[in-house]
């Protein structure tokens with residue numbers, strides 16, 4: 510019944526169920542599907558398709574090139590500010606564009622520029638692209654790379670920068686941003702946080718914690734769409750010295766002066782590179798509308814309640830091991846023999862999660878559109894498939 514807390518949840522401050530039902534109605538989840546992969550590709554809010562019709566027909570089709578001066582050119586900063594609200598950044602410090610991988614590169618190159626320190630430390634269990642890019646940055650900048658667990662980083666005065674994932678993509682573990690940022694700063698190192706699996710999951714306080722750089726994607730919990738542009742956060746006090754290694758004309762202080770010499774914009778615009786992918790960016794812009802009135806502290810309680818509910822049911826099943834720790838994002842990962850086959854069977858029965866090799870099943874719980882009923886039903890189907 511609407512407004513009634515689920516008896517197994519009991520998390521204080523959980524969002525009223527009616528309010529969440531209203532949010533779920535903003536999404537088009539196909540009949541018969543329990544969608545638990547919003548940690549990889551978020552579902553589209555219903556109005557995005559209609560907005561994109563308008564963008565293509567009117568902004569592109571009718572306004573043609575005039576649209577560049579009617580909002581397109583500034584879209585990366587404007588949409589960056591919308592994301593900034595969700596990650597604890599004051600306006601003017603986040604810009605949207607490029608992929609996450611490219612933004613990892615920009616942030617790390619910016620962080621090591623001019624350093625006399627000798628190492629980059631990278632989260633041992635990082636999503637691979639971050640590790641690959643960190644390796645490239647290390648070799649371009651002549652530094653060593655060292656992989657370490659966030660629980661034992663062993664930082665020293667040789668450490669130039671630490672690259673950390675806020676939520677581990679495989680296990681769903683949430684790392685302590687405050688403690689780890691302080692630890693890096695304690696030895697004079699900088700920190701770059703990858704927020705791919707935490708943006709849109711919980712309140713994040715980049716400004717308050719003095720984070721040096723952050724990057725993240727927008728196609729997971731923020732529902733920006735497949736390949737939607739990523740974001741980069743460069744706090745105001747670093748903008749004057751941040752050197753974007755990709756000095757494209759969009760980061761120039763006067764791009765339309767078409768000057769031969771590169772002179773960076775004084776602010777966050779210097780983190781831009783080339784022409785923004787406007788269609789993807791405006792789909793993201795539309796998708797962000799559903800976040801306007803979301804209270805992230807309440808949403809966090811819902812995410813915790815949903816994952817707790819699913820975990821409680823799955824922990825009773827024999828032969829499966831929940832590997833997600835208590836301190837977690839919005840995902841429950843389960844070690845399971847023959848995980849690939851099990852996930853294929855789950856998908857055939859309407860439960861869409863994913864499988865990460867060799868033996869991990871991942872289930873993501875996007876609280877804007879996943880319900881308690883989904884969590885319980887998915888656990889029941891998992892029990893049936895693995896019986």
Ligand SMILES: Cc1ncc(COP(=O)(O)O)c(C=O)c1O
Pocket residue numbers: 608609610611636638639674678703705706726739
């Ligand atoms: C933590 C993390 N970083 C980066 C990426 C991906 O980077 P890109 O958007 O460049 O493909 C992902 C997922 O694909 C991820 O989970």
Ligand SMILES: Nc1c(O)cccc1C(=O)C[C@H](N)C(=O)O
Pocket residue numbers: 548549550636678736
């Ligand atoms: N970015 C992806 C893609 O382009 C295709 C398929 C999946 C993805 C993902 O986002 C994977 C995801 N980051 C993960 O946590 O495994």
